[in-house]
Amino acid sequence: MGIHHYFKSLSDMEKLYRCPGKFLYNEHTVAAHSFKVTKIAQFLGTVEEYHGKKLNWKSLYEKALNHDYPEIFTGDIKTPVKYASSELNRLFSEVEEEMTHKFVTQEFPAAFQDIYLERFKEGKDGTLEGNILSVADKIDLLYESFGEIQKGNPEPIFLEIYQEALTTIVKFNEMDCVKFFLDSVLPDMLAEKFIPQSELSKITQSLIADGD
């Protein structure tokens, strides 16, 4: 039994890289992804609350913070594999749950086991907080894939990921936070522009002229 094993396992999330098997300009760890999803969920929750929704903040933070923790037991199984067979997907989830259950009962003091079994459960459960997690998870994925496309990554998979992530976000477009994202965030992301090398010459000449 040992919380030391739990604390140590957090470092394993710094060694799990997302999107294994693909060239990326900018690698992301599961630890950093979990951090960003929690920060994004915090913002989305703030928007929901502003529009009068009653939010369980404790639940939202627990869902966002822990949503990928079971990956330290199972590793990264590729999405197409998971969905290749609904039977496989069901079995995989079962095994993930069993391994998480075993870890919690082995390493946590009895007094905290139920709390942690609850925390490590699938968080995307149709509640407001679960829906915010679903959206936040996909917003970070959208940013990751946009970053690769913007830097010129020629792998077509990043456009597929971008589309898949956006499609999921749009499914929740009745939510105020999704409306805010689609109206006030996404356009700014798409409006980002490159500095074409040709412009550099003009800028340079103007700066040199200014100095004279």
Next chain:
Amino acid sequence: MGIHHYFKSLSDMEKLYRCPGKFLYNEHTVAAHSFKVTKIAQFLGTVEEYHGKKLNWKSLYEKALNHDYPEIFTGDIKTPVKYASSELNRLFSEVEEEMTHKFVTQEFPAAFQDIYLERFKEGKDGTLEGNILSVADKIDLLYESFGEIQKGNPEPIFLEIYQEALTTIVKFNEMDCVKFFLDSVLPDMLAEKFIPQSELSKITQSLIADGD
């Protein structure tokens, strides 16, 4: 104005490495550190609550999640520099605050500015939640420095960091969560053992014998 800039800035925390200027076996980003501190704070809060303390979970999560965010404006100033002059430290904190204030008022919708100014404030404020953050921050630092010492990092700075972190944790030893850490976690960490190469020979011979 743009929440897009805020979401994008989260990625900068994946590019800030802790302990710059030192050889490390295992590098840690500020994003991953923030994630681990929030997870550790979650556990410490659970222990406090178990011992009957009334905890503001929303506040605890906000403090932990955001405690190093202003580093994206100011970069990593080395601790000895900060404390070399209390005047410098004070001015540095002022500038950090000003830059955070400017960012929030520039990028956030008016309706959310006060909420985020509050969230980005120094969280170690003597409240129960602030103290949990202080302890969680140092526990992660303890694990980072222990990891280097354990792997054989010859830089004496990691022993100094280990000692400084533990000294701060011990200052809070009236807290139930600190008692739990000192009694039930730290001993397991210290008891971790190497696999001496000499043992390998014995293990190997026994495995070969078993196969016959």
Next chain:
Amino acid sequence: MGIHHYFKSLSDMEKLYRCPGKFLYNEHTVAAHSFKVTKIAQFLGTVEEYHGKKLNWKSLYEKALNHDYPEIFTGDIKTPVKYASSELNRLFSEVEEEMTHKFVTQEFPAAFQDIYLERFKEGKDGTLEGNILSVADKIDLLYESFGEIQKGNPEPIFLEIYQEALTTIVKFNEMDCVKFFLDSVLPDMLAEKFIPQSELSKITQSLIADGD
């Protein structure tokens, strides 16, 4: 249809890292692992042939070279997950096979499809060549885990991997190549020694004295 997609997919194996989620001093890609396994299999086959066994070299090379190729479709599923449920393992293998089948029929000219379906099949099939592959795969794993233990990696998992790999090798100890490995290679590996820092002082003094 396109062999271009097949050639390009080879690069994905350079981006699949082995043992995700664990701190390693020395990372290994699936491409490099496949190369080393094929080279080791080549040596083991040479030993078998020397002892009079009739070897199908073409088959041995095909098995070794392609044994981890399907990982580009399915990613790295952790071994404990695979074996947590024999049902899951069976389904996983089925899905892997289906995805490989789909890829071959989509990307390869009809004339070469049967050849490649055969090449991408599970190679550890109880034939002499299959058994050599089983042993070569574990020898590389043994070297990987030994390298980590030797460098002082404190993760207990590397001792477990070392033991598991050796146990599998020993199961084939009726084979001449395994005898050769256990008698003539393994002892040299275990006899590798460190240079203790204390010895450095003596060496240094002697070199300085020699220079006078």
Next chain:
Amino acid sequence: MGIHHYFKSLSDMEKLYRCPGKFLYNEHTVAAHSFKVTKIAQFLGTVEEYHGKKLNWKSLYEKALNHDYPEIFTGDIKTPVKYASSELNRLFSEVEEEMTHKFVTQEFPAAFQDIYLERFKEGKDGTLEGNILSVADKIDLLYESFGEIQKGNPEPIFLEIYQEALTTIVKFNEMDCVKFFLDSVLPDMLAEKFIPQSELSKITQSLIADGD
């Protein structure tokens, strides 16, 4: 004497990076290159056999697998240096051969020395198998340089490498496998397309509209 030293030396090929001294988006090791060349040679051989050529598969695999192994003794000498003086090139090859010879006689059991001296010889020897190796080696180089050009690498050397590699491949254009490559693989490689950021806006709007 020790095969352990041979097995260990395979790991050195994971630490030899191709094209040292140049900025690359995507680094390649000599181990991974050897793997890819062997896989490409396997395909080219399959095409030749399909067109009725009699192929020595054992020889082809030996050539491809070992073609860069001697680099662990000599390191990476830049191509322009090698060809700056034919005398230097000849001497360099001689030294490479001597070092390989010394390694084989020192580390391999007497019974296997001739076999390995043969395997480590220059494989590009004008036989069908040697020619397939020449082509496979250049196809991987073509893919490496194409990958850099496609990702926007501004170093002109990658265009030079692309041209040099293609020029060599074209020299073998009497071979069926080269015809196949030029007709059925290269056009697909060149037809790969970017996702211009401008297209993203349209895709995004259409996905949002679909969700309504």
Next chain:
Amino acid sequence: MGIHHYFKSLSDMEKLYRCPGKFLYNEHTVAAHSFKVTKIAQFLGTVEEYHGKKLNWKSLYEKALNHDYPEIFTGDIKTPVKYASSELNRLFSEVEEEMTHKFVTQEFPAAFQDIYLERFKEGKDGTLEGNILSVADKIDLLYESFGEIQKGNPEPIFLEIYQEALTTIVKFNEMDCVKFFLDSVLPDMLAEKFIPQSELSKITQSLIADGD
């Protein structure tokens, strides 16, 4: 007291990365930057001398080589922070000086302390050598930011750095070495061109045709 500590500290400069907190295609260490600045200063000094200026080479090399050494004590404080408050900037410089002073008096033999205190002083002091350092420092920064823009880095900060660096260089446009740089180096840098993928098709077809 120990020059060993001084020699060892040089390695810390290999672990200080420039521009922390930003995605870069090509990372640069403070050690490599110091090397490049000294090489550039050497060239600029050569131009000045050619135009009849009397140059103190010893002083120029000392200034260039040591200009960023104090960063090992203070780490990398972001430029906007430094200039956010002139008071903070003054205090920060004071602390940097104190820490350098303390290091020199602790680690260097008395006979060399004055020499090193002089060497570690701010080198940009309005002398010819100081001005050459100012220009060389900015030329390297210009190359670093140009490299990112050219590779397609979408962060607007690199255009800001490019402009800031050039603006400073232009301030010294009365110097012969700056005239040389603006007239004979900068235009070549800006004239660098990409290899558009579309050109590849033409080149490829022509090479294939040549081979026939």
Next chain:
Amino acid sequence: MGIHHYFKSLSDMEKLYRCPGKFLYNEHTVAAHSFKVTKIAQFLGTVEEYHGKKLNWKSLYEKALNHDYPEIFTGDIKTPVKYASSELNRLFSEVEEEMTHKFVTQEFPAAFQDIYLERFKEGKDGTLEGNILSVADKIDLLYESFGEIQKGNPEPIFLEIYQEALTTIVKFNEMDCVKFFLDSVLPDMLAEKFIPQSELSKITQSLIADGD
């Protein structure tokens, strides 16, 4: 002709890694090595001057700064290869010289060509400045190999490098700077100590006790 090509080539030295083909805990680039050698040479020169030697500082800096620049043309040829045949070594040096000569005459303005041909010549020429370079080059190599041994690198080559470097330094033990190094620097390097994990327990207990 273009100094731009010269300035750009400095970046190539950031992409040349020392000791290719070997596992290293801590990688070093040729740019960083050149920087450290120049800094060490500066110190050694200071010691020589203190002991009354007349030093040509301009020459010392030119030698140290440029001593590995020609590696950008020739790459890293392994030392054992170079010395395997004195004929090869002579030819290799000739080719290196020719390539450097060609670069200088192609890229530098006529007025500066002689100056740079002189600067890029072999600097270890038996003069006081040449000898200081020889020693400084080996001191940095000694530190690099010591760093690997101290961190537990099991490759025997690092002890060989350590010994070879020290042997060369000792050959110059008539020089005051070498005496200083052997008497006042090397003992401190060797006296560096590890923090055994066992000590951590004691330190920890004492810190906890202090807090009570």
